[in-house]
Amino acid sequence: EVQLLESGGGLxxxxxxxxxxxxxxxxxxxxxxxxxxxxxxxKGLEWVSAISSSGASTYYADSVKGRFTISRDDSKNTLxxxxxxxxxxxxxxxxxxxxGRGNYISYFDYWGQGTLVTVSS
Amino acid sequence: EVVMTQSPATxxxxxGERATLSCRASQSISSNLAWYQQKPGQxxxxxxxxxxxxxxxxxxxxxxxxxxxxxxxxxSSLQSEDFAVYYCQQSNKWPPLTFGGGTKxxxx
Numbered sequence: 001e002v003q004l005l006e007s008g009g010g011l012x013x014x015x016x017x018x019x020x021x022x023x024x025x026x027x028x029x030x031x032x033x034x035x036x037x038x039x040x041x042x043k044g045l046e047w048v049s050a051i052s053s054s055g056a057s058t059y060y061a062d063s064v065k066g067r068f069t070i071s072r073d074d075s076k077n078t079l080x081x082x083x084x085x086x087x088x089x090x091x092x093x094x095x096x097x098x099x100g101r102g103n104y105i106s107y108f109d110y111w112g113q114g115t116l117v118t119v120s121s
Numbered sequence: 122e123v124v125m126t127q128s129p130a131t132x133x134x135x136x137g138e139r140a141t142l143s144c145r146a147s148q149s150i151s152s153n154l155a156w157y158q159q160k161p162g163q164x165x166x167x168x169x170x171x172x173x174x175x176x177x178x179x180x181x182x183x184x185x186x187x188x189x190x191x192x193x194x195x196x197s198s199l200q201s202e203d204f205a206v207y208y209c210q211q212s213n214k215w216p217p218l219t220f221g222g223g224t225k226x227x228x229x
Binding site: 113 | 153155157159163164165166167170176177208210212215216217218219220221222223
């Protein structure tokens, strides 16, 4: 059974940092690209970042470029999102999501339950 | 950036009736379109990928069609568990991957 479990969310002040983790099981992690998708309270879905199966390629939404860093540790079957210089508009539920096609960024066939990040003073 | 526009924003349907949801891309995305269902407090669930292929375990009452810039998700006979928000998402030209704003299907 495929499982994705996010952690690391919480309340942080503007300008602060957080690192989100997503522990996965039930599939061969190092053969799939992975993404982070967020959802602000009461709003729609916004893709944030993606990483190739090898970790060699990373991609970001303009809204987070230069502030967020995606990475993966295949030995721990874990995906990460380092978030720096956080802003109020980064407040959202952050989901990790598994790509449905392997090493090609396409659609998301499995999602975690999400972790809430609140940026507020 | 490919802008995805969903309509209507809200669709009121009676149980057992047919629901038709639309998704339009600002430029051609071939068939690189997925549909998701999201219920309150839950993560999105993949329904359809490649515009018309049902994901594993998705009932046959869900069907997708279209290519290029115009896409449709049809729920042939709405069940109580189908009342939710539906999102489309393109993966033809990225970054960024982009989602539509969602269509809420509510009970009439």
